[in-house]
Amino acid sequence: MTKENSASQFKGKTVVISGGAEGIGLSIAKALGEQQMNVVLADIDDKNLQKARTELESLGVPVLSVSLDVADELQWQSIAQQAVARFGKIHMVVNNAGVGGDSGPIESQEKEGWQWALDVNLMGVVYGAKVMVPLIKDHGEAGWIVNVASMAGMGGVPYSGAYNATKAAVVALSEAWAEELKAAGIHVAVLCPAFVQTRIYDSERNRPTRYKSKTLNPDEESSFSKKAREMVQNGIEPALVGKRVVEALIEGERYIFTHPNYRQVVQHRFARIDEAFVNASKSPLLQHLVDQKLDML
């Protein structure tokens, strides 16, 4: 099959993209719109949502824009109903909405900041899949779930425990869902970008009051977070990420990487894990398990 033929698999189908008002989400919306998909843009930022809708419509993409806080399952159900009412079926969900969360040493981190990162970056992805999967299964046509994690989900980055934890969880649940949903014809992919020029380091703009901590002053930026902000400013163009996602979905990739130069991070991590298994296999305590048959689900 040529790439042109395989790309047509998206034509006329419908994608729901959370956090689609700007940044990586909007770039994916544009790239899938170019593939002639109907796009449902869902975001907590109504002003940018309208701007994004106008931009996509000017490119000829059929768009429905809906207000959504991904941390609220009921709102997901409402956008699913609106999307089906407008386009008939949903084929793909891109769980992209995310926030940087608080950064700094663990002892300075407050539970409100942890909860915000967990609710948006993790539960937002869980609800997106939980609500959309039954609708995809029902029509029985091809389906896709694309979860946006990060290179931060592939290995620990100091001073950003909550962000790391949520992104590692998104990688793990994508791997679990990829196996679970294979039989239903739903392809699950996880996008793991390194630095991309977006406003992720200004996530504070979307932080609801309930997640604001009394003790943490968001204006006091740590030197770690200043450095990370600089790296985001020098990151790749968001447009490249959208195109890369389409390319990877056509190829059926499970892990979607945007920065091949970061391969050594993963190689280093797995080399250390492998080394730890060698150590375990030499332990006198564990000799009876070394050659035992593997029990896997």
Ligand SMILES: NC(=O)c1ccc[n+]([C@@H]2O[C@H](COP(=O)([O-])OP(=O)(O)OC[C@H]3O[C@@H](n4cnc5c(N)ncnc54)[C@H](O)[C@@H]3O)[C@@H](O)[C@H]2O)c1
């Ligand atoms: N920019 C990077 O360097 C980078 C790297 C790796 C992963 N990511 C991930 O990419 C995804 C997109 O982020 P981005 O870089 O485009 O940042 P961004 O801040 O430019 O865009 C995030 C979008 O999500 C929306 N959003 C925030 N909270 C929301 C909520 N509760 N409900 C619905 N929408 C919400 C925002 O309004 C915004 O439109 C995130 O999951 C982020 O963690 C970004």
